[in-house]
Amino acid sequence: MGNTAPEFKTHLPAQLIVRAGERIVLKCEVNPTEITATVKKNDHELKLVHGKHILKQEVTLLSLEILNAEEGDEGKYTLVVTNNKGSDSCSIMVIVELKPWRAIPESQDEMLNFLRNYEICEKVPELRFLLHGPVGAGKSSIINTIKSIFENRPYHLSLASAASGKSFTLEYHKFPIGSELSGQVPFAFYDVMGLEEGKSHGMHTDDIISALKGHIPEDYEFQPHAMTKEDKRYISDPTLRDMIHCLVSVLPADKVTIMSNSVIDKMKTVRAAASALGMPQMVFMTKVDEACPMIKNNLSKVYQSKKIKEKMHECSNRLGVPMNCIFPMKNYHEETVLSESVNLLMLEALKQIVIAANDYVEKSSK
Numbered sequence: 001m002g003n004t005a006p007e008f009k010t011h012l013p014a015q016l017i018v019r020a021g022e023r024i025v026l027k028c029e030v031n032p033t034e035i036t037a038t039v040k041k042n043d044h045e046l047k048l049v050h051g052k053h054i055l056k057q058e059v060t061l062l063s064l065e066i067l068n069a070e071e072g073d074e075g076k077y078t079l080v081v082t083n084n085k086g087s088d089s090c091s092i093m094v095i096v097e098l099k100p101w102r103a104i105p106e107s108q109d110e111m112l113n114f115l116r117n118y119e120i121c122e123k124v125p126e127l128r129f130l131l132h133g134p135v136g137a138g139k140s141s142i143i144n145t146i147k148s149i150f151e152n153r154p155y156h157l158s159l160a161s162a163a164s165g166k167s168f169t170l171e172y173h174k175f176p177i178g179s180e181l182s183g184q185v186p187f188a189f190y191d192v193m194g195l196e197e198g199k200s201h202g203m204h205t206d207d208i209i210s211a212l213k214g215h216i217p218e219d220y221e222f223q224p225h226a227m228t229k230e231d232k233r234y235i236s237d238p239t240l241r242d243m244i245h246c247l248v249s250v251l252p253a254d255k256v257t258i259m260s261n262s263v264i265d266k267m268k269t270v271r272a273a274a275s276a277l278g279m280p281q282m283v284f285m286t287k288v289d290e291a292c293p294m295i296k297n298n299l300s301k302v303y304q305s306k307k308i309k310e311k312m313h314e315c316s317n318r319l320g321v322p323m324n325c326i327f328p329m330k331n332y333h334e335e336t337v338l339s340e341s342v343n344l345l346m347l348e349a350l351k352q353i354v355i356a357a358n359d360y361v362e363k364s365s366k
């Protein structure tokens with residue numbers, strides 16, 4: 001009888017992962033049976049399409065079927081039941097696993113061998129990479145992750161912060177990769193303070209540009225004002241050995257949408273300076289685990305996730321970088337053991353910046 005407000009007796013699970021082409025079936029029990037059922041998708045009423053959606057009620061069993069799952073079917077679905085006494089609702093996040101649209105390398109050993117045996121141009125003793133991006137984007141964690149892979153153990157030298165609004169990295173440090181024990185590789189990373197909103201906050205773009213050109217000395221402590229030529233530590237006549245050979249822009253997948261234009265504009269200013277130097281540039285998109293629940297449980301599906309593809313498009317649009325220069329990844333941040341799926345994504349990204357940096361050094365006339 002319709003004399004009580006409707007109530008779901010069983011609930012939908014929080015999340016359902018389906019493959020493209022599959023039939024999605026969402027079912028739950030509702031009481032009483034005299035109800036009107038509607039569906040919301042992403043909190044807006046869903047207009048049921050013939051041949052795509054089937055909403056039916058068999059006594060107390062209410063079901064929504066979505067035929068031939070495709071990219072556009074991903075989203076939050078809410079079943080809403082109503083009668084003259086009230087209403088109830090029940091939601092589920094449906095994730096559609098896409099066909100892989102980019103390949104992840106298969107062998108970690110092959111990637112490591114390639115990088116360990118890579119012969120760099122003899123003009124420089126090492127290829128140098130600079131990481132820049134917003135505060136807390138995961139720049140220091142990238143260095144920790146790469147060092148962990150080459151040391152084959154979790155590594156925490158480049159201090160990563162617990163999330164706070166202010167940059168944790170305050171000095172210009174060089175982090176060589178590998179060690180005497182594990183084998184040295186000719187790659188070095190530089191980590192700078194994070195960019196913050198507002199002209200006088202966070203890292204100065206002029207300092208990052210000076211670092212790209214090789215003017216900033218090792219272990220320099222960043223100041224509230226940018227370093228000037230008058231500073232006695234300023235390297236006034238840098239060579240290719242002092243310069244950076246590839247700029248890596250770091251953006252966190254979970255925050256790229258809400259990142260302020262002022263931080264993005266600072267990143268663009270740095271990118272424009274790198275372009276003027278003919279310097280290669282790549283984007284490392286961190287924290288993919290925080291952006292898609294499917295990836296949190298299975299990182300190897302990163303190129304099957306619609307959410308991650310969307311976030312990469314956003315990085316591409318906001319920074320003006322082509323998709324093939326964007327590398328999604330997860331850093332080690334709470335783990336005590338290493339994982340091959342984390343390593344493979346990072347090693348692929350590292351391989352690309354190594355090749356790009358080496359090409360840059362080879363063609364550079366300095």
Ligand SMILES: Nc1nc2c(ncn2[C@@H]2O[C@H](COP(=O)(O)OP(=O)(O)OP(=O)(O)O)[C@@H](O)[C@H]2O)c(=O)[nH]1
Binds near residue numbers: 139140193329330
């Ligand atoms: N879930 C997740 N957390 C991450 C990842 N990378 C970094 N973190 C966490 O994010 C926080 C900031 O990371 P950092 O590496 O310190 O970021 P940063 O860009 O160096 O920050 P600043 O030096 O302060 O500008 C830390 O709490 C990390 O543990 C990731 O891929 N996934």
Ligand SMILES: [Mg+2]
Binds near residue numbers: 139168191
């Ligand atoms: Mg840092």
